Amino acid sequence: MRKFRIFTAIAATSALMLAGCGTADEEATPTAGASGGALTPIKLQLQWFFQAQFAGYIAAVDQGFYKEQGLDVQLLEGGTDIVPQTVLAQGKADYAVAWVPKALASREQGAGITDVGQIFGRSGTYQVAWKDSGITKAADLKGKKVGNWGFGNEFELFAGMTKAGLDPGKDVTLVQQQFDMQALLKKEIDAAQAMSYNEYAQLLEAKNPATGKLYTADDFSIIDWKTEGSDMLQDAVWANTEKLNDPAYQQQTVKFLTATIKGWAFCRDNAEKCRDMVVAKGSKLGKSHQLWQMNEVNKLVWPATAGIGVIDEADWKQTVDISMTTKNQTGDTVLKKAPEGLAYTNDYINQAITAAKGAGVDVNGASFAPTTVTLTEGGA
Numbered sequence: 474m475r476k477f478r479i480f481t482a483i484a485a486t487s488a489l490m491l492a493g494c495g496t497a498d499e500e501a502t503p504t505a506g507a508s509g510g511a512l513t514p515i516k517l518q519l520q521w522f523f524q525a526q527f528a529g530y531i532a533a534v535d536q537g538f539y540k541e542q543g544l545d546v547q548l549l550e551g552g553t554d555i556v557p558q559t560v561l562a563q564g565k566a567d568y569a570v571a572w573v574p575k576a577l578a579s580r581e582q583g584a585g586i587t588d589v590g591q592i593f594g595r596s597g598t599y600q601v602a603w604k605d606s607g608i609t610k611a612a613d614l615k616g617k618k619v620g621n622w623g624f625g626n627e628f629e630l631f632a633g634m635t636k637a638g639l640d641p642g643k644d645v646t647l648v649q650q651q652f653d654m655q656a657l658l659k660k661e662i663d664a665a666q667a668m669s670y671n672e673y674a675q676l677l678e679a680k681n682p683a684t685g686k687l688y689t690a691d692d693f694s695i696i697d698w699k700t701e702g703s704d705m706l707q708d709a710v711w712a713n714t715e716k717l718n719d720p721a722y723q724q725q726t727v728k729f730l731t732a733t734i735k736g737w738a739f740c741r742d743n744a745e746k747c748r749d750m751v752v753a754k755g756s757k758l759g760k761s762h763q764l765w766q767m768n769e770v771n772k773l774v775w776p777a778t779a780g781i782g783v784i785d786e787a788d789w790k791q792t793v794d795i796s797m798t799t800k801n802q803t804g805d806t807v808l809k810k811a812p813e814g815l816a817y818t819n820d821y822i823n824q825a826i827t828a829a830k831g832a833g834v835d836v837n838g839a840s841f842a843p844t845t846v847t848l849t850e851g852g853a
Contacts (some may be wrong), residue, residue: 533736762852
């Protein structure tokens with residue numbers, strides 16, 4: 474297995490990655506709503522394939538929350554060859570969902586985008602190892618084969634190793650990991666990257682050949698970057714910075730965020746219904762897997778003390794500081810300097826929170842309690 478260069482220059486190559494994004498260059502025309510009023514067509518570029526990671530947006534479409542705001546929202550599915558923030562910057566979408574460090578890297582390279590809603594208030598990234606490996610913290614990765622996906626997903630891993638005093642270029646063997654857990658299950662690597670809501674569940678859906686039963690959490694150990702102090706902000710709603718000078722786009726952004734808040738609150742309170750919506754949307758993953766994912770994603774959103782989507786200044790600063798100071802094995806950092814201009818704003822999400830509260834929506838979810846989800850083989 475080969476070592477590979479980290480901190481990919483996302484924006485520099487992303488112009489070649491748009492063929493499969495399903496967007497169109499032509500201007501969309503308004504469509505008529507059920508009440509006879511014209512709906513404004515909106516395209517939202519997602520970061521990945523349809524799954525419960527995006528359930529709030531799917532629910533806002535399915536339950537008519539966007540239409541209530543006069544918007545006809547089309548969800549553009551993501552994939553390995555799509556860079557959401559670039560799709561947005563090139564005018565092929567009106568909004569995009571992207572991790573903050575990835576988007577800031579693209580922004581530094583010229584993408585005119587602004588974080589207007591930090592939907593995920595917490596990181597869901599793990600590094601997972603076998604329990605008998607003795608790997609329980611970042612320092613334990615020394616001398617190990619460490620898998621990660623690249624494409625900007627590895628920043629927390631590098632920050633965690635650096636904080637633990639490891640040199641990513643010398644102290645570990647970096648392995649290009651596929652977007653699954655097969656390399657760990659086959660023991661080809663010692664630790665694998667996983668999202669709490671997706672790949673980690675894939676381990677618990679796999680059968681232990683020695684027992685004929687599914688693996689359990691007792692078979693694995695987890696390095697949680699929140700515990701290590703190298704976690705970074707992830708899924709956020711990004712808007713076009715230049716268009717934010719237009720009062721009409723400003724109003725549209727508030728309406729979009731208001732409906733999005735309602736969608737995520739709905740999925741907090743109706744996890745199984747949102748699971749079913751995601752499956753019906755064409756997700757490749759099964760019902761038990763999507764219910765697990767919905768439950769874990771809700772943990773990243775709720776509770777939201779300041780209100781869902783509000784960008785916490787301390788969390789933003791930590792993400793930026795890590796992006797500027799953490800080096801890869803060749804000495805590169807995610808960012809060369811602090812973001813300039815309107816990198817983020819809470820103006821529109823705060824207006825949306827006020828509107829949602831006025832409509833009776835619980836925007837804080839202080840009483841949210843996750844459930845226990847039973848996984849089945851293969852996540853069916």
